[in-house]
Amino acid sequence: MYRYDEFDHDYVRARVAEFRDQTQRRMDGALTEDEYKPLRLQNGLYLQLHAYMLRVAVPYGTLSSRQMRTLAMIAERWDEGYGHFTTRQNIQYNWTKLTDVGDILDALADVEMHAIQTSGNCIRNVTADHFAGAAADEIEDPRPTAELIRQWSTAHPEFAFLPRKFKVAVTGSPNDRAVTKAHDIGLRMLRDADGNPGYEVIVGGGLGRTPMIGKVIRDFLPKADLLPYLEAILRVYNLHGRRDNKYKARIKILVHETGIEDMRASVEAEFERQMREEGGPVVLADPKQVERIEAYFAPPAFADLPAKSDALDAAMASDPALAAWVATNTSEHRANGYSIVTVAIKGTGEAPGDATTAQMRALADLGERYSHDELRISHEQNVILPHVKRDDLPAVYAALQKAELASANAGLITDIIACPGLDYCALATARSIPVAQDLSERFAEPARAKAIGNFTIKISGCINACGHHHVGHVGILGLEKSGIENYQITLGGDHTETMAVGERAGPGMSAAEVGPAIERLVDAYLERRSNDDERFIDTYRRLGAEPFKDALYAA
Amino acid sequence: MPIVTDTGFVPDDSPALVALEDIAVGGEGIALDMPLDADPEVVAPHFNRIGLIVIPFPSFADGRGFSLAQRLRALGYRGTLRANGHVITDQYPFARFCGFDEVQIDDALATRQPEDLWLAAKDRPVPPFLKRKAQAWVA
Ligand code: HEM
Numbered sequence: 001m002y003r004y005d006e007f008d009h010d011y012v013r014a015r016v017a018e019f020r021d022q023t024q025r026r027m028d029g030a031l032t033e034d035e036y037k038p039l040r041l042q043n044g045l046y047l048q049l050h051a052y053m054l055r056v057a058v059p060y061g062t063l064s065s066r067q068m069r070t071l072a073m074i075a076e077r078w079d080e081g082y083g084h085f086t087t088r089q090n091i092q093y094n095w096t097k098l099t100d101v102g103d104i105l106d107a108l109a110d111v112e113m114h115a116i117q118t119s120g121n122c123i124r125n126v127t128a129d130h131f132a133g134a135a136a137d138e139i140e141d142p143r144p145t146a147e148l149i150r151q152w153s154t155a156h157p158e159f160a161f162l163p164r165k166f167k168v169a170v171t172g173s174p175n176d177r178a179v180t181k182a183h184d185i186g187l188r189m190l191r192d193a194d195g196n197p198g199y200e201v202i203v204g205g206g207l208g209r210t211p212m213i214g215k216v217i218r219d220f221l222p223k224a225d226l227l228p229y230l231e232a233i234l235r236v237y238n239l240h241g242r243r244d245n246k247y248k249a250r251i252k253i254l255v256h257e258t259g260i261e262d263m264r265a266s267v268e269a270e271f272e273r274q275m276r277e278e279g280g281p282v283v284l285a286d287p288k289q290v291e292r293i294e295a296y297f298a299p300p301a302f303a304d305l306p307a308k309s310d311a312l313d314a315a316m317a318s319d320p321a322l323a324a325w326v327a328t329n330t331s332e333h334r335a336n337g338y339s340i341v342t343v344a345i346k347g348t349g350e351a352p353g354d355a356t357t358a359q360m361r362a363l364a365d366l367g368e369r370y371s372h373d374e375l376r377i378s379h380e381q382n383v384i385l386p387h388v389k390r391d392d393l394p395a396v397y398a399a400l401q402k403a404e405l406a407s408a409n410a411g412l413i414t415d416i417i418a419c420p421g422l423d424y425c426a427l428a429t430a431r432s433i434p435v436a437q438d439l440s441e442r443f444a445e446p447a448r449a450k451a452i453g454n455f456t457i458k459i460s461g462c463i464n465a466c467g468h469h470h471v472g473h474v475g476i477l478g479l480e481k482s483g484i485e486n487y488q489i490t491l492g493g494d495h496t497e498t499m500a501v502g503e504r505a506g507p508g509m510s511a512a513e514v515g516p517a518i519e520r521l522v523d524a525y526l527e528r529r530s531n532d533d534e535r536f537i538d539t540y541r542r543l544g545a546e547p548f549k550d551a552l553y554a555a
Numbered sequence: 556m557p558i559v560t561d562t563g564f565v566p567d568d569s570p571a572l573v574a575l576e577d578i579a580v581g582g583e584g585i586a587l588d589m590p591l592d593a594d595p596e597v598v599a600p601h602f603n604r605i606g607l608i609v610i611p612f613p614s615f616a617d618g619r620g621f622s623l624a625q626r627l628r629a630l631g632y633r634g635t636l637r638a639n640g641h642v643i644t645d646q647y648p649f650a651r652f653c654g655f656d657e658v659q660i661d662d663a664l665a666t667r668q669p670e671d672l673w674l675a676a677k678d679r680p681v682p683p684f685l686k687r688k689a690q691a692w693v694a
């Protein structure tokens with residue numbers, strides 16, 4: 001894992017002191033509320049319905065057990081005993097007191113963490129594949145790239161006051177688990193015909209009120225050219241992105257309005273100009289620093305194991321629940337005899353992504369004992385143990401059961417994504433958590449969930465789409481109609497490399513109607529699928545929306 | 556309307572500003588009023604006749620001026636570069652990194668954010684990327 005150098009240490013400490021000073025200047029009146037707000041946001045602090053919300057960065061979703069324990073401690077000491085893991089691979093505390101923020105930030109700095117640029121109109125915390133460095137299908141670990149981008153973008157003097165927020169995601173695998181096409185910039189690592197490493201650069205994706213799938217602006221960018229190229233995109237956006245209307249200020253609108261060809265021409269011209277600079281582009285990464293970063297992400301020393309674990313096979317034969325959990329919640333690791341474990345933070349009837357202090361500590365212990373001291377947060381609001389020996393899976397499962405984290409539902413219909421919605425969020429038009437809770441109870445029966453197979457439900461409490469509803473197989477968008485919550489259903493969304501934005505199925509419905517409607521939809525799918533392996537999304541693509549719309553509105 | 560520099564507030568004694576469309580007319584050492592949507596390449600041929608370029612900041616939240624300054628410097632402009640308008644002390648180091656020499660603010664802002672705050676702003680945390688760069692250049 002990445003370790004701070006002296007500059008990171010100094011900087012994070014200095015930022016805490018600076019933020020205390022900014023807050024003081026706000027109180028003195030030297031800063032107006034308008035001026036203080038972006039400074040507060042760039043330090044991760046939101047003003048919400050009931051309290052301040054602090055959003056802590058988990059860079060590219062990777063953290064150590066020690067860091068997880070600090071997150072638990074913060075939840076216990078300064079919040080109400082839990083934290084909320086988000087689709088941005090961050091953790092949010094919903095009950096923060098303004099007077100505690102400085103101390104919380106200091107506690108984070110003690111373990112090389114911070115809340116810098118988790119909000120505001122700047123380059124946000126960079127996200128990456130949560131299976132990075134572990135997945136069998138990976139070309140290259142995306143985290144050194146993500147870390148380099150973090151370093152470059154932290155307090156970038158030119159890009160701290162952009163037209164709007166700016167999100168970058170990186171994947172090192174052709175199977176896109178990082179939702180790269182729904183980001184302002186998505187980077188897919190690949191190799192050219194001669195085997196040289198580089199990136200496909202995707203620009204202008206985004207969700208929110210105008211969902212757009214990102215477009216390829218450069219098919220192949222040599223790895224070393226990354227920062228000047230990003231700098232070029234950001235400069236064009238900073239100068240030309242719309243500032244007259246915040247709903248049209250994201251780069252996706254600029255790309256849409258200028259067209260990808262013109263956008264590409266402007267970016268390439270700016271990139272070329274930098275490459276011609278005397279002595280090369282100012283922003284080129286220092287190769288020594290790149291090497292240093294890469295060394296930190298060198299794979300842990302995996303044991304030389306047989307691919308098959310007899311201990312696990314024996315345990316599964318006598319414990320069907322373990323077998324079911326292994327089938328859904330483990331993924332193929334690149335090292336023989338290892339698995340990637342997905343811990344579902346999605347207990348039946350619970351708020352997706354909410355973890356208690358005790359659960360965070362249990363996860364920290366498991367990470368330390370069984371996963372080379374590493375944990376990941378996924379955009380599906382789950383926690384990943386990236387490097388677990390298959391021999392250890394029974395012990396891990398037993399510990400998760402004790403911590404009430406053993407739901408065998410990764411990728412299944414109850415692995416629901418939901419934003420905080422009206423329970424916490426000041427912008428919400430409807431609740432999303434109770435809808436998720438209701439659905440998770442309806443499909444709680446493991447055999448049924450298993451029979452339905454891969455099925456993603458994503459729920460947002462307003463048009464901003466923090467819950468990714470546009471790219472759920474089923475998306476649920478909570479709106480408000482004359483004071484009453486009203487839910488709009490979209491069908492056919494897909495968040496992977498075959499990304500698609502879901503289609504609106506018809507008129508909205510009340511909260512009470514959502515559950516039964518989704519049950520009818522699922523029944524219609526089970527009747528129509530060509531075989532047990534045809535996922536809902538495949539059946540939907542084969543048959544079109546009609547039969548599913550009919551089922552939704554059959555009542 | 557004080558001008559903020561690294562040494563504190565100084566009075567404004569700059570010449571009258573020339574609009575971009577009149578740039579070809581003036582003589583030597585002119586002061587250019589640079590519109591935010593102008594292309595710096597248009598100005599580049601005149602760099603040696605320009606002593607001061609002023610870039611407006613209609614709002615502190617409008618960061619276009621930072622990129623414009625960066626572009627002008629990258630194109631070889633070596634005269635004085637000034638940000639004018641709503642810039643707050645927290646942005647002063649950013650402005651300096653992007654190539655600005657100074658910032659002009661109105662009297663109300665200068666009262667709310669007096670000289671000592673601007674002087675203290677010089678010592679705000681330096682972005683680590685720039686520090687690493689500085690070290691690499693030294694090495
Ligand atoms: C609770 C306070 C929150 C507020 C005030 C908030 C605000 C917003 C707003 C205004 C947008 C729309 C931006 C645009 O389209 O320009 C947005 C999008 C988004 N937010 Fe949030 N959000 C909150 C919580 C969250 C949470 C909890 C998550 C993760 C679960 C999240 C992740 C996202 C994502 C993924 C998007 C859409 C992707 C995109 O940027 O286009 N946000 N948020």
Ligand code: SF4
Pocket residue numbers: 419420421422425426427428429460461462463464465466467
């Ligand atoms: S989608 Fe809306 S309700 Fe949900 S967190 Fe985002 S802004 Fe809040």
